[in-house]
Amino acid sequence: MRAITPADDEVFGLANVAAKLGRVDKVLARIADDHRADPDDPDAACRYALALMATVRADIAAHARFTSAIDAFGRVLAVAPQHWLARYSRARLRALVPSTYGSLSVHAPSELAKAAEDLAVLVAAQADQPPQPYFASAYALAAVVDRLVDGDSTGGRSAHLAALDGCPRRPVRLPALGAILCEPLVTLYAGGGPQAARIGELMAALYGDQSAVVDALRRQPVG
Incomplete structure (x- = not known):
């Protein structure tokens, strides 16, 4: 399985900053040229x-x-199906599309089903690898998507939540990508329930440097 690298984090961070500054078109053009080459x-x-x-x-x-x-990550997976970040990212985007438009918040059932498929592949693949701290994000996102698909039915969510206990508890140290990797853990934590305390402890250990985690723990302290 192709692991996340510091170079991945650097590219995502660069593009994110460029987008905020209104200069992303030049960055995208340069990276697109490299891809076309x-x-x-x-x-x-x-x-x-x-x-x-x-x-x-x-x-x-x-x-x-x-x-x-989504299509771009699909091209990555066509040549490197074991690319962890590409599969996670495609699943994340599929879970968000079309996301929130103004006051209307909806999820496309077909995209959620595809996200679930991607996550099933990813969870199965990472189970055969030496555990990495960020693997927790895949289990957490799978649990979130299961909830969106099945509603109150526990479905496979319990297995995904149980798998979080086997993830190493050490900082992921991906300052840019950490902002998206922590999202499903923050979502699960905000949902409360009997698992909230251990999810809060896990996300603090993995992504304690992320503002979304800091804010979530401030609003709702563990315990």
Whole structure:
């Protein structure tokens, strides 16, 4: 399985900052040129997909970029099906599309089903690998998607939550990507319930440097 690298984090962070400064088009153009120069290079393809994902915002104008980023991660997986970050990121985007537009919050059932499929592949693959702290994010996202698909039915959610206990509790140290990797843990923690305390402890150990985690723990202290 292709693990996350510091270079992945750097590209995502660069594109994210460029998007906030209104300069992302130049960054995307340069990364796209590298991808076109060697379309079968999964790392070049992933850099382009990560840069696209960094520009995605939850509004109608961004919908085309959502789908473009999903397609870009699909091209990564076509040549590198064991690419952890590409599969996680595609599942994340599929779980968000079309996300929230103004006051309307909806989820596309077909995209949620595809997200669940991606996560089933990812969870099975990472079970055969030496455990990495960020594997917890895949289990957490799978639990969130199961809840969106099945409602109050526990389905496979219990197994995903149980798998969190086997994840190493040490800092992930991906300052840019950590912002998206912590999302499902923050979501589970905010939902409360009997598992909230251990999820809070886990996300603090893994992503304690992320503002979303700090804010969640401030609003709702563990215990």
